[in-house]
Amino acid sequence: MPDQDLRWLDELNPAQREAVTHGEGPLLIIAGAGTGKTRTLAYRVAHLISRGVPPDRILLLTFTRRAAEEMLSRAGAVVGKLGPVRERAWGGTFHSVANRLLRTYAGAVGLSPEFTVLDQADAENLIGLVRHDLGLASRDKRFPRRATCLGIYSRVVNGSEELPDVLARYFPWVAPWEEELRTLFRRYVERKQKLNVLDFDDLLLYWREMLAVPDLARRLSGLFDHILVDEYQDTNRVQAAILRGMRTGNSNVTAVGDDAQSIYSFRAATVRNILDFPRDFPGTRIVTLEENYRSTMPILATANALIAQAHERYTKNLWSRRPGGAKPLLVTCPDEGSQDAYVVERVLALYEEGIPLRRQAVLFRAAHHSASLEVELARRGIPFHKYGGLRFLETAHVKDALAFLRVVENPRDELAWFRVLGLFDGVGPATVSRALAHVAEGGYDPRAIATSPGPPAAREELARLGRLLSELGEGLPVAAQVERVRRFYEPYVERLYDYPQARIRDLESLEQIASGYRSRRSFLAELQLDPPSSTSDLAGPPHKDDDWLVLSTIHSAKGCEWDAVYVIHAADGFLPSDLAAGSPEELEEELRLTYVALTRAKDHLVVTWPVRYHYRRRELAGAHGYAQPSRFFTEEVRGTMDRVVAEGVRPSAEGAPREERTGYVDLATRIRARWDRA
DNA sequence: ACTAATGTCCTTTTT
DNA sequence: GGACATTAGT
Missing domain, CATH: 1.10.10 (Arc Repressor Mutant, subunit A)
Structure with a gap:
């Protein structure tokens, strides 16, 4: 073993070291929140490489592409081969790796590679x-x-x-x-x-089916000497089958996970995968990481008390050597406005103490829970980036622009044709059908659209579209293709939308993103599979001085950590969501979700809930109701926290919600609403 | 053939 | 306040 290897090992605790240096055969790492899981995986990759495993024979499956990149670059830093490791090792989500493999082996399974x-x-x-x-x-x-x-x-x-x-x-x-x-x-x-299209589920399904063909299974499995899977508690049965199928040659597979953090059962993820791992891979060595390096002891005390309510649990309580720090705060706020004000004040206070905004995060159950806070932050001029919720790629204008590229890439893609042709006046489903038939007759040459039958009003536009698609097919760089599309499409943006400027800027961002891709095909596919998750991903490399508060759904906060964490709307119906309170299993997952939220915090944890909230539904607009604190914050949990009552915010005449000014509106509305419902 | 207006039901988390 | 079907209007 090279000397260097020994030196990194000193940076690990005994359990981590055991996991990192495990040799051949299956390994299961049960890693509680904040126990150095990322570091352990990264060091294990580094260790394998230092032992002579070529980087391109390692496959690292993670929950997001960013997680894979981070681990691979850390591994590269450890072995001092930064470039080779990040570029040559295979890393990414199950879906993105499936995409890559399917493009290569499409022929062998009767799939056309331009899907x-x-x-x-x-x-x-x-x-x-x-x-x-x-x-x-x-x-x-x-x-x-x-x-x-x-x-x-x-x-x-x-x-x-x-x-x-x-x-x-x-x-x-x-x-x-x-x-x-x-x-x-x-x-x-x-x-x-x-x-000739695949949905997300197909990517996994086709991969699994490929593995059911013995010859293909041998070839695919033979690509890798070691496979490592992160967040194994949030994989589904198809993914588990893929993992088994990918290990026909050897059983060098490492899975890392924590059943207490399983929060994706709505996506058919199952904890059974992690529980059955030793059975699926006989001879598994199990290593458990329990020492938490992230949070102070008071924060862990609250998190441990919370997760103690779980009925089914396999991982133990976490402990930490970081005894100091204040107890987490449980803050009762009179209403949503005072919750916003409280959070903003705390954020600014910590900022004054030297904690930058980006090391602080506000977490919530559903994307829309941060709506009023976003307004307040904007009003105060505090920069923030929101993760989760509606993404850039899901906006209509971006989808429209991409559709132009899609019809060139895959002229059988009816959905893309629909978007493109739907922009023209007087074109609806009937015309699209006929146009598609026409293109099919022309041997699926997208340029044939120029001569497609259509309403007279759209003839000229169809001809122009034909010319555009012809240009796009000429092998221009992807960014140049996006630029052509933007020029063509801009007039439609101006016609279709009220505030076109912001949307046009988005298209310019898209052009920027496109410049990072070699081919139209990889651009389209990877954009679908790893969409930029916040506006920050679009702005190019961030300036050093840039600082912003993080707003995130709890789901999107998985795997992250911040110095200060604010969990807002910790009221029953919000957390747990009343939509998920139907069965004991769902409720249990909401509890784990809350646990994930709390364990993101390193030094400061604040949980807030508004007593009074306003109905947003139309028939009840203006009325309000009273919330209960989240049922998960039992007496035992509260005992580990300091309780605070936030001051109410006196509504200014201008900014006040309507019902505040009109006093008894809510009663009248309530009385009406009673009958509206019948 | 297509669009605009109207009515009714549901409202989460994401690759 | 959005999704989606239905109906009336261009």
Whole structure:
């Protein structure tokens, strides 16, 4: 062993060292929150490389691409081969690795390598089209909406379950439609194949199916000497099957996870994967990391007290050598406005003490929970970046722009044609159908659109579109292609939207992003698979002086840590979400979600809840109700916290909500609302 | 053939 | 306040 290797090992505790230096064979690392999991994985990669494993024979599967990049660059820094490790090792999500493998092996499984990837919105639209074609939309009894249809489909696929079981268990109100759904799903699959598109679930499914072919399984499995999987508690059964299939040659697989942090069962993730790992991979060595390096002891005391309520639990309590620090605060706020004010004041106070904004984060259950706080931050001129919720790529104008590239890349992509042609006046579903048939007759040459039949008003536009698509097909750099699209599309943005300037700026950002990609194909696919998750990802390399407060859903905060964490809306109905309070299992997951939120904090933890909140639903607008604190903050948990009551905010005449000014409106509305509901 | 207006139901987390 | 179907209008 080289001397260097010994030196890094000194930086690890005994359990971490055992995991890092584990040799051949399966390894399961149970890593509690903040126990140095990232470091352990990164060092293990470094260790493998120092032992002579070529970087390109290591596969690191993570939850986000950013996580993979971070670990690989840390590994590179340790072994002093920064470039080679990051560029040569395979790293990314299951979905992005599937994409890469499928492009290469498409031929072997009868898939055409120029397939395009559908994101969730695309997939919903497509299943909606099929739903409509089957005449399921107009029935006296309401057929589930397209998002629900896709949800059911996805659950069946990812959970490897049977349709009747899925319906009975998760969608009981839809059970009468079983036969129609089965038909819908069959037609949806056929349609995807005809359009040469894969949805997210297909990426995993095709990968798994490839592994079911012995010869292919040997070839794929033979690509890697070691496979490491992070966040294993949040993988689903298809992913577990893939992992098994990828280890036919040897059993050098490392899985890392923490069942107390499993928060993706809505995506068919199952803790069974981590529990069954030793059975799936006989001879597994299990290493448990329990020493927390992140949080102060008072914060861990609160987190431990909270997770103690979990009925099923395998990991132990965390402990820390960081005894100092104040108890976490549980803050009762009169209403949402005072919650905003309280958080902003605390953030600024810590900022004054020297904690930059970016080392502080506000966490919440649902993306819209931060709406009023965002307004307050904007009003005060405090910069922030929000993670989770509606993303850049999901905005209509960006999807439109990408659709131009998609039709060139994959002229069978009906959804993309629909977006592009739908921009023209007088063009609807009927015209798109005919245009598509016309393009198909021309051997799927996208340029054929120029001569497609269409309403007279759109003739000239179709010809111009034909010229644009022809240019795009000429092998220009991707950024230049985006630029051509932007020039073509800008007039439509101005016509279609009220404030076109911001949207046009987004298109310029898109151009910027495109410059980082070698081909249109990789640009399109990777953008779908690893979308920029916040505005900061778009602005290019951040300036040194830039500082902003982080706003994030708890789900998107997974794996992150901050000096100060504020968990807002810790009221029943928000956390746990009342939509997830239906079954004990769902409730338990909400508890773990809360645990994840608390364990993100290093030095300061503040939990707030507003007593009074305003109804947002129209028929009740103006009325208010009273919240209860989150049921997870029991007496035992509160005992570990300092309790604070925040001051109310006197509403200024201008900024005050309507009902504050008019006093008794809420009562009248309530009385009306009672009858509205009947 | 397509669009605009109207009515009804649901409202989470993400690759 | 959005999604989605239906109906009336261009």
